[in-house]
Amino acid sequence: MRNSRLIKLPFWLTYLFLYLPILVVVIMSFNASANLFVWRGFSLEWYPAVFADEAITTGLRNTLIVASLVTLLATALGTLLAVGIHRYTRGGLVRAFAIAPALLPDLLLAIGLLSLFSLLGVTLGLHSVVIAHVTFAMAFVTAIVLARLASLDPNLEEASQDLGAGAMRTFMKVTLPQLAPGIVAGALLSFTLSLDEFVMAFFTAAPTTPTLPIAIYSMVRFGVTPEVNALATMLLFVSVLTVIGAQRLTRVTDSL
Amino acid sequence: MTSDTAPSGAAPRGSRRRWAPAPFLAPGMVVLSLFVAVPILLITSYAFFTRGRFGGVQFTFTLDNFARLADPLYLKVIATSVGIGLIVTLLALLLGYPTALVITRLPAKWRTIALVAVLLPFWTNFLIRTYAWILLLNNAGWINQGLQAVGIIDEPLTLLYTQPAVVVGLLYMYLPLMVLPLYSSLSAQDAQLAEAATNLGSSPWRVFRTVTFPLSIPGVLTGCVFVFVPAMGNFVIPELLGGGKTVLIGNLVRDQFLKARDWPFGAAIALVLTIMLLLLLFAQQRASRRVTEGPAERKVTTRA
Numbered sequence: 001m002r003n004s005r006l007i008k009l010p011f012w013l014t015y016l017f018l019y020l021p022i023l024v025v026v027i028m029s030f031n032a033s034a035n036l037f038v039w040r041g042f043s044l045e046w047y048p049a050v051f052a053d054e055a056i057t058t059g060l061r062n063t064l065i066v067a068s069l070v071t072l073l074a075t076a077l078g079t080l081l082a083v084g085i086h087r088y089t090r091g092g093l094v095r096a097f098a099i100a101p102a103l104l105p106d107l108l109l110a111i112g113l114l115s116l117f118s119l120l121g122v123t124l125g126l127h128s129v130v131i132a133h134v135t136f137a138m139a140f141v142t143a144i145v146l147a148r149l150a151s152l153d154p155n156l157e158e159a160s161q162d163l164g165a166g167a168m169r170t171f172m173k174v175t176l177p178q179l180a181p182g183i184v185a186g187a188l189l190s191f192t193l194s195l196d197e198f199v200m201a202f203f204t205a206a207p208t209t210p211t212l213p214i215a216i217y218s219m220v221r222f223g224v225t226p227e228v229n230a231l232a233t234m235l236l237f238v239s240v241l242t243v244i245g246a247q248r249l250t251r252v253t254d255s256l
Numbered sequence: 257m258t259s260d261t262a263p264s265g266a267a268p269r270g271s272r273r274r275w276a277p278a279p280f281l282a283p284g285m286v287v288l289s290l291f292v293a294v295p296i297l298l299i300t301s302y303a304f305f306t307r308g309r310f311g312g313v314q315f316t317f318t319l320d321n322f323a324r325l326a327d328p329l330y331l332k333v334i335a336t337s338v339g340i341g342l343i344v345t346l347l348a349l350l351l352g353y354p355t356a357l358v359i360t361r362l363p364a365k366w367r368t369i370a371l372v373a374v375l376l377p378f379w380t381n382f383l384i385r386t387y388a389w390i391l392l393l394n395n396a397g398w399i400n401q402g403l404q405a406v407g408i409i410d411e412p413l414t415l416l417y418t419q420p421a422v423v424v425g426l427l428y429m430y431l432p433l434m435v436l437p438l439y440s441s442l443s444a445q446d447a448q449l450a451e452a453a454t455n456l457g458s459s460p461w462r463v464f465r466t467v468t469f470p471l472s473i474p475g476v477l478t479g480c481v482f483v484f485v486p487a488m489g490n491f492v493i494p495e496l497l498g499g500g501k502t503v504l505i506g507n508l509v510r511d512q513f514l515k516a517r518d519w520p521f522g523a524a525i526a527l528v529l530t531i532m533l534l535l536l537l538f539a540q541q542r543a544s545r546r547v548t549e550g551p552a553e554r555k556v557t558t559r560a
Contacts, residue, residue, distance in 0.1 A: 007354035021388030037396040084280030112295025232384040
């Protein structure tokens with residue numbers, strides 16, 4: 001069916017709206033001037049400057065530590081959970097429970113975890129951020145792996161068990177290799193989610209161990225420096241690469 | 257799974273089967289119970305307790321936290337949140353529906369590219385996306401510079417730190433969440449229905465009004481809930497783009513927890529917000545089901 005001009009206008013407006021702000025940040029990251037709004041010619045000076053800023057480098061280091069641990073834990077837990085749900089549960093209750101953290105307001109989970117840590121006397125730090133991030137990253141891994149499982153041929157697993165392989169052996173030799181693309185996609189998404197997540201980290205990080213988004217938040221609140229543009233551009237690049245990678249491995253848009 | 261031959265005779269069949277799920281389900285379920293279920297139960301119970309003298313929680317039962325929400329001050333915050341949430345949702349629908357519709361009608365190759373292009377901003381850091389609007393909306397920002405260059409305005413407009421700035425920021429943040437369900441719903445539609453209507457002489461507008469749109473209502477409802485709900489809970493955009501002048505429910509919860517240190521009241525607000533969300537989700541599910549299983553179809557399924 002042909003698209004009339006009437007609906008093509010909002011279509012292009014949407015893309016203009018979505019990409020204009022990103023374009024502004026990227027262009028201004030190459031600005032020779034320290035003025036955030038006036039273009040004074042091309043320069044790469046802000047890129048090395050990012051790595052000279054202590055708030056940014058500390059935040060970046062913390063974020064990378066958290067994101068790596070979250071990726072490992074969420075991927076392992078989420079994959080096992082998805083296989084368990086697919087193989088052993090009938091009703092959607094366990095499934096709903098596993099996916100819920102992705103749907104619940106992050107604010108609710110964040111204050112809930114803060115309350116729990118406080119009640120148990122757990123000091124906040126990177127470990128509490130890791131726990132917070134694992135809860136929802138796991139939900140995304142579970143959802144993606146479940147989608148992948150649904151498309152697999154159940155006969156292969158049955159054949160393996162009929163031939164005498166136990167549950168674990170079947171899982172390692174038959175199920176896992178077939179799930180690999182979904183698992184890698186889940187891992188990539190966990191990494192991106194953890195890298196960008198702010199609200200949960202805001203409540204569960206210690207003031208001494210801020211993650212990168214927390215560092216950006218305070219920078220944006222208390223006066224922006226041109227390095228933020230360069231940092232933003234680099235982060236955009238990493239996120240986009242990761243998501244495109246995940247997208248190619250599994251059709252994420254279908255499973256979410 | 258019906259043919260269990262249980263080759264190793266050590267364990268009896270039944271117990272083997274019973275414990276088989278444990279290594280898969282147990283680790284995840286332990287994490288979920290401990291770090292999702294318990295925190296939510298904790299917040300739920302805190303909402304019924306009293307604030308301790310030095311912050312924290314004193315375990316005396318009370319309903320005061322909910323009663324306090326009736327204070328005009330807090331009612332105003334709820335009204336503002338709902339109002340801004342509705343405006344953002346409506347704008348997202350007006351922009352997102354045509355976008356999703358055009359995407360479904362693109363050639364297959366372009367369809368994927370257009371869809372990924374809608375999603376990409378969503379997967380980039382949300383603080384940076386908000387920060388980008390500071391660059392655009394500032395008095396010396398690109399929008400004011402552009403308008404002044406063209407000669408539409410002489411003096412820069414105050415765009416940043418206003419309520420419309422909050423609306424734009426929230427719309428920017430959650431627009432992809434509107435396009436996605438609309439796209440799934442529209443692309444799942446049988447194109448032949450619209451074609452048939454056209455062949456029978458309906459104008460494009462009439463086809464849209466009587467065929468395309470009614471069939472996409474489940475997608476519309478999902479998209480609206482997806483946008484409305486997080487828009488109300490967001491506390492960062494009102495602060496960064498609204499300059500703290502626009503207080504939404506999310507800001508209220510954050511402040512009760514981190515500034516006022518009145519956790520029970522903060523928990524009560526968060527609980528009310530979550531219940532509103534769950535009711536919306538429930539209503540959306542029911543409404544979608546009513547659309548997809550219309551009375552005529554239900555009759556067919558009962559007969560079968």
